[in-house]
Amino acid sequence: MSYFSDLGLAEPLIRALDTKGYSEPTPIQRQSIPALLEGRDLLGIAQTGTGKTAAFSLPSLHRLAANPKARSNASCRMLVLSPTRELAAQIAENMRGYAKYLNLSVQCVFGGIPVGKQARALVPGCDILVATPGRLLDLIDQRALTLRNVEIFVLDEADQMMDLGFIVPLKRISALLPKERQSLFFSATMPKAIADLGKQFIHNPVRVEVTPQATTAERVEQYAVFLNQAEKQALLSISLKKGLTSGEIDRALVFTRTKHGADRVVRHLNAAGVNSAAIHGNKSQAQRTAALLAFRKGTTPVLVATDIAARGIDVSGVSHVFNYELPNVPEQYVHRIGRTARAGADGVALSLVAPDEKAYLRDIERLTGVTLARAPLPDNFKEEAARLPAPARRTPAEMEQDARREERDARGLGGARGGQRGRTPRPNNNRSNGGQSRDGQSRDQYIRNERMADNRRATAPRGPQFDPLASEDREARAAAAPRRDDRSARPARPDQRGGDFRRDRSERGERAERPVKLHRDAVRPVGQAPRGDKPQGAQQGGQQQRRKPAGKKPNGTQRRWG
DSSP states (O other), X not given: OOSGGGGTOOXXXXXXXXXXXXXXXXXXXXXXXXXXXXXXXXXXXXXTTSSHHHHHHHHHHHHHXXXXXXXXXXXXXXXXXXXXXXXXXXXXXXXXXXXXXXXXXXXXXXXXSOHHHHHHHTTTOOSEEEEOHHHHHHHHHTTSOOOTTOOEEEEOSHHHHHHTTOHHHHHHHHHHSOSSSEEEEEESOOOHHHHHHHTTXXXXXXXXXXXXXXXXXXXXXXEEEEOOGGGHHHHHHHHHHHHHHHTSOSEEEEXXXXXXXXXXXXXXHHHTTOOEEEESTTSOHHHHHHHHHHHHHTSSOEEEEXXXXXXXXXXXXXXXXXXXXXXXXXXXXXXXHTTSSOTTOOEEEEEEEOGGGHHHHHHXXXXXXXXXXXXXXXXTHHHHHHTSOOOOOOOHHHHHHHHHHHHHHHXXXXXXXXXXXXXXXXXXXXXXXXXXXXXXXBHHHHHHHHHHHHHHHHHSOOOTTOOHHHHHHHHXXXXXXXXXXXXXXXXXXXXTTSSBTTOOHHHHOOOOOOOOOOOTTSOOOTTOOOTTOOOTTBOTXXXXXXXXXXXXXXXXXXEOOO
């Protein structure tokens, strides 16, 4: 079987593939499509960029078209779950292209846009629904969607689902799906935790593994440059500016570990004349969509992103990937550099390694089995770095605020809510997660990494935004400001009666001392009687209390009064 026509797909699908220019299936498509056409469950293990989307889309569309059914309100026949919004939108776009000549509707729902609009679009029902877990559960809770009619269920990028902490939503979704269904489970890696998750969705699956686990793209040239943390920005700006000018770089992806770090890199690149944009969890959905669209069109040749864009974003023409900061989870490196060298093209991956990131590099080389080639710094690097323009000067308050944000971001405390929007994972030592954090690292490893990051921030020199004059002015203003305990420097406040409430007691006149309240067991001063006390046996006015005669109670029992 060397062509799609030999796999038994319907003629409208073959015509759509010809329109896209696809004629020969990839290895995972060649192994998956026959089993899926038979209705078998599938466990697919393949690194990103191997054609997994077409591997599950084509046979699923074939089965739905061969068994047409009327659409039910607020339901779907096929459900595809994706970990990120960008990947969900991309899957939906590809499936619309494959179903171009079929009477099948495709809807896509994810966070960041009003849920009411998506709920109204699902009222008449659809055939294929692509969704992120959070927004899917929102629609189910609002009774805008039901999963009782799902015939085919696809879980894509299952390992990233685990990394982002979607284990609990996935279990809830699994309970809502009908038992009689076809399930497809795809993942780039297959550790024990992912395999245990797969047992909840698939039964007696066909296992398809086209490449060894955790391997990097074969056509990617991988380099590592050792330098100080303060030199990274200058090297990145110089490399991108030269590459874009000479035409060596067509499009480039730059990966950072934090969201505010991505914004800082964009400010420096734009100041150096490199048109760039950032995409991360703190950006609105409109900003993320606009940045990705400009990157696809080539109007913005450099896209700076966190690991949210490391999975499944298929942008043709990405020639270079720069790891501005190495990921602390080595599997993320595989997904980062998988954005280049797609569809048979070549690519280059350059990692900027600071002294405290050498341990991350060793973990990456141990996992991938590839030793990154060491590249030296360019000639006249210091002279070229000195000529780079500084970004727009910010106030000390803005710099201090950014520093606090970066620290919170690194510790996993920052980020907008928006569902699970770009939130940095924190240690979660629940037993259900095997005592590991959501990003796969143990508690001890997490603490060690955070201490190393704190030491790096403490020892790293200030960037070009630091303004010593503004710092001196701030210190001078602080020295001239009155101290809290210096009441003489404070302006006097008038009291309610007018005048100064800080007047000396002699001017206001001595007030009579209030009587001191003593405890009932305390010794009273000689010659003083407590206020309100009465002699025993006396009433008010000094008269002797009279004893009442003994009488009878109404029930006849006698009682002595007194």
